Amino acid sequence: MFTISTIIFFTILYNIYWYFLRKEKSLKGKNVLITGGSRGIGRLVAEILLSKEQVNCIVIWDVDQNSLQECQSTFSKQYGQDRIITCQVDISDHEKVYRERDNLYELFKNRKLQNPNSECSGSIDILINNAGIVNGKPLLQTSDDRINMVLNVNTISHCYTVKAFLPEMIKNQNTSPHIVTIASAAALCGTSSLCDYSASKFGAFGFNEALRLEMKHLKYNIDTTCVCPFYIRTDLFAGIKDVIPYLFPVLDPNYVANRIVQGIKKREEVVVIPEMLRITYLLRFLLPVSVFDRLVSWMGISSSMDHFIGRKSSDDTTSVQSDSNKKNL
Numbered sequence: 112m113f114t115i116s117t118i119i120f121f122t123i124l125y126n127i128y129w130y131f132l133r134k135e136k137s138l139k140g141k142n143v144l145i146t147g148g149s150r151g152i153g154r155l156v157a158e159i160l161l162s163k164e165q166v167n168c169i170v171i172w173d174v175d176q177n178s179l180q181e182c183q184s185t186f187s188k189q190y191g192q193d194r195i196i197t198c199q200v201d202i203s204d205h206e207k208v209y210r211e212r213d214n215l216y217e218l219f220k221n222r223k224l225q226n227p228n229s230e231c232s233g234s235i236d237i238l239i240n241n242a243g244i245v246n247g248k249p250l251l252q253t254s255d256d257r258i259n260m261v262l263n264v265n266t267i268s269h270c271y272t273v274k275a276f277l278p279e280m281i282k283n284q285n286t287s288p289h290i291v292t293i294a295s296a297a298a299l300c301g302t303s304s305l306c307d308y309s310a311s312k313f314g315a316f317g318f319n320e321a322l323r324l325e326m327k328h329l330k331y332n333i334d335t336t337c338v339c340p341f342y343i344r345t346d347l348f349a350g351i352k353d354v355i356p357y358l359f360p361v362l363d364p365n366y367v368a369n370r371i372v373q374g375i376k377k378r379e380e381v382v383v384i385p386e387m388l389r390i391t392y393l394l395r396f397l398l399p400v401s402v403f404d405r406l407v408s409w410m411g412i413s414s415s416m417d418h419f420i421g422r423k424s425s426d427d428t429t430s431v432q433s434d435s436n437k438k439n440l
Protein backbone atom coordinates (compact mmCIF):
# COMPACT_ATOMS: atom_id res chain seq x y z
CA MET A 112 0.00 0.00 0.00
CA PHE A 113 2.89 2.32 0.94
CA THR A 114 4.58 1.63 -2.39
CA ILE A 115 1.41 2.39 -4.38
CA SER A 116 0.78 5.68 -2.55
CA THR A 117 4.46 6.66 -3.00
CA ILE A 118 4.23 5.95 -6.73
CA ILE A 119 0.99 7.95 -7.01
CA PHE A 120 2.53 10.85 -5.05
CA PHE A 121 5.62 11.07 -7.27
CA THR A 122 3.50 10.65 -10.40
CA ILE A 123 1.38 13.64 -9.38
CA LEU A 124 4.50 15.72 -8.63
CA TYR A 125 6.05 14.78 -11.96
CA ASN A 126 2.85 15.63 -13.84
CA ILE A 127 2.65 19.04 -12.12
CA TYR A 128 6.26 19.74 -13.15
CA TRP A 129 5.58 18.55 -16.69
CA TYR A 130 2.34 20.47 -17.08
CA PHE A 131 3.18 23.80 -15.46
CA LEU A 132 6.94 24.22 -15.47
CA ARG A 133 8.19 22.60 -18.63
CA LYS A 134 9.12 25.09 -21.33
CA GLU A 135 6.82 25.00 -24.34
CA LYS A 136 8.34 24.45 -27.73
CA SER A 137 7.61 27.01 -30.40
CA LEU A 138 5.83 25.78 -33.50
CA LYS A 139 6.66 28.93 -35.43
CA GLY A 140 8.09 28.21 -38.86
CA LYS A 141 7.31 24.46 -38.79
CA ASN A 142 5.93 22.41 -41.66
CA VAL A 143 3.16 20.11 -40.47
CA LEU A 144 1.52 17.18 -42.24
CA ILE A 145 -1.88 16.06 -40.96
CA THR A 146 -3.47 12.86 -42.26
CA GLY A 147 -7.27 13.00 -42.44
CA GLY A 148 -6.99 16.74 -41.87
CA SER A 149 -9.71 17.99 -44.21
CA ARG A 150 -12.48 17.42 -41.64
CA GLY A 151 -13.08 16.92 -37.94
CA ILE A 152 -10.30 17.16 -35.38
CA GLY A 153 -7.48 17.23 -37.93
CA ARG A 154 -8.95 20.26 -39.63
CA LEU A 155 -9.44 22.12 -36.34
CA VAL A 156 -5.83 21.39 -35.37
CA ALA A 157 -4.73 22.74 -38.78
CA GLU A 158 -6.71 25.95 -38.19
CA ILE A 159 -5.18 26.50 -34.75
CA LEU A 160 -1.67 25.89 -36.08
CA LEU A 161 -2.18 28.33 -38.96
CA SER A 162 -3.98 31.04 -37.02
CA LYS A 163 -2.31 30.98 -33.61
CA GLU A 164 0.98 29.12 -33.82
CA GLN A 165 2.52 30.73 -36.92
CA VAL A 166 3.48 27.45 -38.56
CA ASN A 167 4.94 27.88 -42.05
CA CYS A 168 2.82 25.43 -43.91
CA ILE A 169 0.17 22.76 -43.40
CA VAL A 170 0.06 19.74 -45.68
CA ILE A 171 -3.22 17.83 -45.56
CA TRP A 172 -3.49 14.27 -46.82
CA ASP A 173 -7.02 12.95 -46.94
CA VAL A 174 -9.00 10.47 -48.98
CA ASP A 175 -12.06 12.71 -49.39
CA GLN A 176 -11.65 14.89 -52.48
CA ASN A 177 -14.63 17.19 -51.80
CA SER A 178 -13.58 18.23 -48.33
CA LEU A 179 -9.97 18.59 -49.52
CA GLN A 180 -11.07 21.02 -52.22
CA GLU A 181 -13.19 23.00 -49.81
CA CYS A 182 -10.37 23.05 -47.27
CA GLN A 183 -7.82 24.20 -49.85
CA SER A 184 -9.99 27.08 -50.95
CA THR A 185 -11.04 28.21 -47.44
CA PHE A 186 -7.56 28.00 -45.92
CA SER A 187 -5.93 29.69 -48.96
CA LYS A 188 -8.29 32.66 -48.60
CA GLN A 189 -7.83 32.88 -44.84
CA TYR A 190 -4.15 32.14 -44.39
CA GLY A 191 -2.52 32.54 -47.81
CA GLN A 192 -2.19 30.15 -50.73
CA ASP A 193 1.42 29.42 -49.96
CA ARG A 194 0.68 28.00 -46.51
CA ILE A 195 -1.60 25.13 -47.48
CA ILE A 196 -1.07 22.05 -49.62
CA THR A 197 -3.79 19.42 -49.94
CA CYS A 198 -3.45 16.07 -51.62
CA GLN A 199 -5.71 13.07 -52.03
CA VAL A 200 -3.88 10.18 -50.40
CA ASP A 201 -5.27 6.93 -49.09
CA ILE A 202 -2.78 6.40 -46.29
CA SER A 203 -3.45 2.66 -46.21
CA ASP A 204 -1.81 2.42 -49.66
CA HIS A 205 1.90 2.33 -48.88
CA GLU A 206 3.05 2.89 -52.46
CA LYS A 207 0.90 6.00 -52.68
CA VAL A 208 2.26 7.27 -49.36
CA TYR A 209 5.89 6.99 -50.49
CA ARG A 210 5.09 8.39 -53.95
CA GLU A 211 3.28 11.41 -52.53
CA ARG A 212 6.09 11.98 -50.03
CA ASP A 213 8.50 12.20 -52.98
CA ASN A 214 6.10 14.51 -54.86
CA LEU A 215 5.79 16.72 -51.80
CA TYR A 216 9.54 17.12 -51.39
CA GLU A 217 9.84 17.83 -55.11
CA LEU A 218 7.17 20.49 -54.75
CA PHE A 219 8.95 22.05 -51.75
CA LYS A 220 12.16 22.16 -53.79
CA ASN A 221 10.50 23.78 -56.81
CA ARG A 222 8.72 26.37 -54.71
CA LYS A 223 11.99 27.30 -53.05
CA LEU A 224 13.67 27.67 -56.44
CA GLN A 225 10.83 29.83 -57.77
CA ASN A 226 10.52 31.87 -54.63
CA PRO A 227 13.29 31.72 -52.00
CA ASN A 228 10.85 33.25 -49.48
CA SER A 229 8.26 30.51 -50.01
CA GLU A 230 6.63 29.40 -46.79
CA CYS A 231 6.28 25.79 -47.96
CA SER A 232 9.80 24.49 -48.32
CA GLY A 233 12.22 22.17 -46.60
CA SER A 234 10.76 19.03 -45.05
CA ILE A 235 8.06 17.90 -42.64
CA ASP A 236 8.82 18.83 -39.02
CA ILE A 237 5.61 17.55 -37.43
CA LEU A 238 3.66 14.51 -38.62
CA ILE A 239 0.17 14.13 -37.15
CA ASN A 240 -1.27 10.65 -37.80
CA ASN A 241 -4.91 11.58 -37.34
CA ALA A 242 -6.95 9.86 -40.09
CA GLY A 243 -9.32 7.28 -38.69
CA ILE A 244 -12.43 5.29 -39.53
CA VAL A 245 -14.94 3.31 -37.50
CA ASN A 246 -17.44 0.56 -38.34
CA GLY A 247 -19.31 0.65 -35.03
CA LYS A 248 -21.08 -2.71 -35.36
CA PRO A 249 -20.89 -5.96 -33.42
CA LEU A 250 -18.12 -8.17 -34.80
CA LEU A 251 -20.44 -10.70 -36.44
CA GLN A 252 -22.11 -7.92 -38.42
CA THR A 253 -18.83 -6.49 -39.71
CA SER A 254 -17.42 -7.75 -43.00
CA ASP A 255 -13.81 -8.91 -43.19
CA ASP A 256 -13.06 -6.17 -45.72
CA ARG A 257 -14.25 -3.47 -43.33
CA ILE A 258 -12.25 -4.98 -40.47
CA ASN A 259 -9.11 -4.97 -42.61
CA MET A 260 -9.78 -1.40 -43.64
CA VAL A 261 -10.08 -0.20 -40.04
CA LEU A 262 -6.83 -1.87 -39.06
CA ASN A 263 -5.05 -0.63 -42.17
CA VAL A 264 -6.14 3.00 -41.79
CA ASN A 265 -6.03 3.31 -38.00
CA THR A 266 -2.86 1.33 -37.29
CA ILE A 267 -0.78 -0.06 -40.14
CA SER A 268 -0.72 3.22 -42.09
CA HIS A 269 1.19 4.80 -39.17
CA CYS A 270 4.14 2.54 -40.03
CA TYR A 271 4.07 3.80 -43.64
CA THR A 272 3.76 7.51 -42.88
CA VAL A 273 6.42 7.39 -40.16
CA LYS A 274 8.77 5.42 -42.43
CA ALA A 275 8.11 8.01 -45.14
CA PHE A 276 9.06 11.06 -43.07
CA LEU A 277 11.43 9.76 -40.38
CA PRO A 278 14.62 9.80 -42.49
CA GLU A 279 14.38 13.58 -43.09
CA MET A 280 13.43 14.11 -39.44
CA ILE A 281 16.58 12.29 -38.37
CA LYS A 282 18.63 14.59 -40.62
CA ASN A 283 16.96 17.63 -39.03
CA GLN A 284 17.08 16.54 -35.39
CA ASN A 285 18.25 19.97 -34.25
CA THR A 286 14.74 21.28 -35.08
CA SER A 287 13.06 18.81 -32.61
CA PRO A 288 10.80 17.02 -35.09
CA HIS A 289 7.62 15.52 -33.70
CA ILE A 290 5.41 12.51 -34.48
CA VAL A 291 1.86 12.62 -33.14
CA THR A 292 -0.44 9.61 -32.93
CA ILE A 293 -4.15 10.25 -32.54
CA ALA A 294 -5.29 7.09 -30.79
CA SER A 295 -8.40 7.00 -28.60
CA ALA A 296 -9.79 6.14 -25.18
CA ALA A 297 -10.68 2.92 -27.00
CA ALA A 298 -6.95 2.16 -26.70
CA LEU A 299 -7.32 2.12 -22.90
CA CYS A 300 -10.63 0.34 -22.51
CA GLY A 301 -12.62 -1.78 -24.96
CA THR A 302 -16.35 -1.61 -25.48
CA SER A 303 -19.16 -3.38 -27.31
CA SER A 304 -19.44 -2.72 -31.09
CA LEU A 305 -15.87 -1.48 -31.24
CA CYS A 306 -13.87 -4.75 -31.40
CA ASP A 307 -12.06 -3.86 -34.62
CA TYR A 308 -11.75 -0.15 -33.77
CA SER A 309 -10.45 -0.88 -30.28
CA ALA A 310 -7.95 -3.41 -31.68
CA SER A 311 -6.75 -0.76 -34.14
CA LYS A 312 -6.40 1.92 -31.45
CA PHE A 313 -4.63 -0.42 -28.99
CA GLY A 314 -2.36 -1.06 -31.99
CA ALA A 315 -1.78 2.65 -32.63
CA PHE A 316 -1.08 3.20 -28.93
CA GLY A 317 1.37 0.27 -28.90
CA PHE A 318 3.03 1.56 -32.08
CA ASN A 319 3.61 4.93 -30.44
CA GLU A 320 4.95 3.35 -27.22
CA ALA A 321 7.53 1.30 -29.13
CA LEU A 322 8.40 4.20 -31.46
CA ARG A 323 9.06 6.54 -28.52
CA LEU A 324 11.37 4.00 -26.88
CA GLU A 325 13.07 3.28 -30.21
CA MET A 326 13.79 7.00 -30.75
CA LYS A 327 15.29 7.22 -27.25
CA HIS A 328 17.29 4.01 -27.62
CA LEU A 329 18.72 5.16 -30.95
CA LYS A 330 19.38 8.59 -29.43
CA TYR A 331 17.29 10.49 -31.96
CA ASN A 332 16.04 13.85 -30.80
CA ILE A 333 12.49 13.23 -32.04
CA ASP A 334 9.47 13.89 -29.84
CA THR A 335 6.36 11.72 -29.83
CA THR A 336 2.89 12.43 -28.48
CA CYS A 337 0.05 9.93 -28.29
CA VAL A 338 -3.44 11.37 -27.82
CA CYS A 339 -6.25 9.29 -26.31
CA PRO A 340 -9.52 11.24 -26.37
CA PHE A 341 -12.89 10.01 -25.21
CA TYR A 342 -15.85 10.36 -27.65
CA ILE A 343 -15.81 13.70 -29.49
CA ARG A 344 -18.76 15.44 -31.09
CA THR A 345 -17.67 14.95 -34.73
CA ASP A 346 -19.43 13.11 -37.57
CA LEU A 347 -17.21 10.06 -37.05
CA PHE A 348 -19.13 9.06 -33.93
CA ALA A 349 -22.48 10.73 -34.74
CA GLY A 350 -25.34 9.45 -32.59
CA ILE A 351 -23.17 8.52 -29.62
CA LYS A 352 -24.74 9.02 -26.23
CA ASP A 353 -23.26 10.82 -23.25
CA VAL A 354 -21.67 8.50 -20.69
CA ILE A 355 -22.24 9.96 -17.21
CA PRO A 356 -22.68 13.52 -18.61
CA TYR A 357 -20.95 15.35 -15.75
CA LEU A 358 -17.98 13.00 -15.53
CA PHE A 359 -17.48 11.86 -19.12
CA PRO A 360 -19.49 14.06 -21.52
CA VAL A 361 -19.00 13.73 -25.26
CA LEU A 362 -16.12 16.14 -25.87
CA ASP A 363 -16.20 19.47 -27.69
CA PRO A 364 -14.03 19.18 -30.86
CA ASN A 365 -12.48 22.65 -30.36
CA TYR A 366 -11.42 21.77 -26.83
CA VAL A 367 -9.82 18.53 -28.05
CA ALA A 368 -8.00 20.28 -30.91
CA ASN A 369 -6.60 22.94 -28.56
CA ARG A 370 -5.53 20.25 -26.08
CA ILE A 371 -3.71 18.36 -28.87
CA VAL A 372 -1.77 21.50 -29.85
CA GLN A 373 -0.94 22.18 -26.20
CA GLY A 374 0.26 18.56 -25.82
CA ILE A 375 2.57 18.99 -28.82
CA LYS A 376 3.97 22.28 -27.50
CA LYS A 377 4.59 20.83 -24.04
CA ARG A 378 6.06 17.66 -25.57
CA GLU A 379 3.64 15.54 -23.52
CA GLU A 380 4.22 11.89 -24.31
CA VAL A 381 0.66 10.74 -23.63
CA VAL A 382 -2.36 13.06 -23.60
CA VAL A 383 -5.55 11.54 -22.17
CA ILE A 384 -8.74 13.58 -22.61
CA PRO A 385 -10.35 14.04 -20.15
CA GLU A 386 -7.42 13.67 -17.74
CA MET A 387 -9.67 11.72 -15.35
CA LEU A 388 -9.65 8.77 -17.77
CA ARG A 389 -6.03 8.07 -16.76
CA ILE A 390 -7.48 6.23 -13.83
CA THR A 391 -8.50 3.51 -16.29
CA TYR A 392 -4.82 2.50 -16.49
CA LEU A 393 -4.73 1.96 -12.76
CA LEU A 394 -8.10 0.26 -12.42
CA ARG A 395 -7.47 -2.12 -15.32
CA PHE A 396 -4.52 -3.67 -13.53
CA LEU A 397 -5.64 -3.30 -9.91
CA LEU A 398 -9.22 -4.52 -10.08
CA PRO A 399 -10.25 -8.10 -10.81
CA VAL A 400 -11.35 -8.23 -14.46
CA SER A 401 -14.96 -9.09 -13.61
CA VAL A 402 -15.19 -6.07 -11.27
CA PHE A 403 -13.64 -3.79 -13.91
CA ASP A 404 -16.14 -5.09 -16.51
CA ARG A 405 -19.05 -4.43 -14.16
CA LEU A 406 -17.79 -0.90 -13.57
CA VAL A 407 -17.55 -0.27 -17.33
CA SER A 408 -21.06 -1.60 -17.79
CA TRP A 409 -22.45 0.34 -14.80
CA MET A 410 -20.97 3.58 -16.14
CA GLY A 411 -22.84 3.08 -19.41
CA ILE A 412 -19.71 2.62 -21.52
CA SER A 413 -20.83 -0.81 -22.76
CA SER A 414 -24.07 0.64 -24.13
CA SER A 415 -22.53 3.89 -25.38
CA MET A 416 -22.53 2.65 -29.01
CA ASP A 417 -26.19 1.53 -28.99
CA HIS A 418 -27.37 4.68 -30.83
CA PHE A 419 -24.30 5.03 -33.04
CA ILE A 420 -24.97 6.36 -36.54
CA GLY A 421 -21.49 7.42 -37.68
CA ARG A 422 -20.86 9.08 -41.01
CA LYS A 423 -23.79 8.72 -43.43
CA SER A 424 -22.94 6.22 -46.18
CA SER A 425 -22.82 8.92 -48.90
CA ASP A 426 -20.37 10.73 -46.66
CA ASP A 427 -18.29 7.67 -45.97
CA THR A 428 -15.13 7.91 -48.01
CA THR A 429 -13.26 5.10 -46.42
CA SER A 430 -13.10 3.41 -49.79
CA VAL A 431 -10.72 5.29 -52.00
CA GLN A 432 -12.03 7.48 -54.72
CA SER A 433 -10.30 8.39 -57.93
CA ASP A 434 -6.55 8.27 -57.74
CA SER A 435 -6.22 10.53 -60.73
CA ASN A 436 -6.91 13.89 -59.18
CA LYS A 437 -3.72 14.21 -57.26
CA LYS A 438 -3.15 17.64 -55.88
CA ASN A 439 -4.84 20.90 -55.19
CA LEU A 440 -2.09 23.41 -55.06
Ligand SMILES: NC(=O)c1ccc[n+]([C@@H]2O[C@H](COP(=O)([O-])OP(=O)(O)OC[C@H]3O[C@@H](n4cnc5c(N)ncnc54)[C@H](O)[C@@H]3O)[C@@H](O)[C@H]2O)c1
Pocket residue numbers: 146147148149150151152153172173174175178200201202203241242243244264293294295296339340341342343344345346347348428429
Ligand atom coordinates in the same frame (compact mmCIF):
# COMPACT_ATOMS: atom_id res chain seq x y z
N1 LIG B 1 -14.69 11.47 -32.92
C1 LIG B 1 -14.41 10.77 -31.83
O1 LIG B 1 -15.26 10.52 -30.97
C2 LIG B 1 -13.01 10.27 -31.61
C3 LIG B 1 -12.66 9.81 -30.32
C4 LIG B 1 -11.37 9.35 -30.11
C5 LIG B 1 -10.46 9.33 -31.14
N2 LIG B 1 -10.82 9.77 -32.36
C6 LIG B 1 -9.83 9.69 -33.44
O2 LIG B 1 -9.53 11.02 -33.85
C7 LIG B 1 -9.17 11.00 -35.24
C8 LIG B 1 -9.96 12.05 -35.99
O3 LIG B 1 -11.33 11.72 -35.85
P1 LIG B 1 -12.51 12.73 -36.27
O4 LIG B 1 -13.54 12.59 -35.26
O5 LIG B 1 -11.97 14.04 -36.62
O6 LIG B 1 -13.04 11.95 -37.58
P2 LIG B 1 -13.49 12.54 -39.00
O7 LIG B 1 -14.20 11.42 -39.69
O8 LIG B 1 -14.20 13.82 -38.84
O9 LIG B 1 -12.10 12.81 -39.72
C9 LIG B 1 -11.29 11.74 -40.14
C10 LIG B 1 -10.70 12.08 -41.50
O10 LIG B 1 -9.89 10.97 -41.91
C11 LIG B 1 -10.06 10.82 -43.31
N3 LIG B 1 -9.71 9.46 -43.75
C12 LIG B 1 -10.42 8.33 -43.56
N4 LIG B 1 -9.79 7.30 -44.17
C13 LIG B 1 -8.66 7.79 -44.73
C14 LIG B 1 -7.62 7.22 -45.50
N5 LIG B 1 -7.62 5.93 -45.83
N6 LIG B 1 -6.61 8.02 -45.93
C15 LIG B 1 -6.61 9.36 -45.64
N7 LIG B 1 -7.59 9.96 -44.91
C16 LIG B 1 -8.60 9.17 -44.47
C17 LIG B 1 -11.54 11.12 -43.53
O11 LIG B 1 -11.82 11.42 -44.89
C18 LIG B 1 -11.76 12.29 -42.59
O12 LIG B 1 -11.56 13.52 -43.25
C19 LIG B 1 -9.41 9.56 -35.71
O13 LIG B 1 -8.20 8.84 -35.71
C20 LIG B 1 -10.35 9.01 -34.68
O14 LIG B 1 -10.25 7.60 -34.58
C21 LIG B 1 -12.06 10.26 -32.62
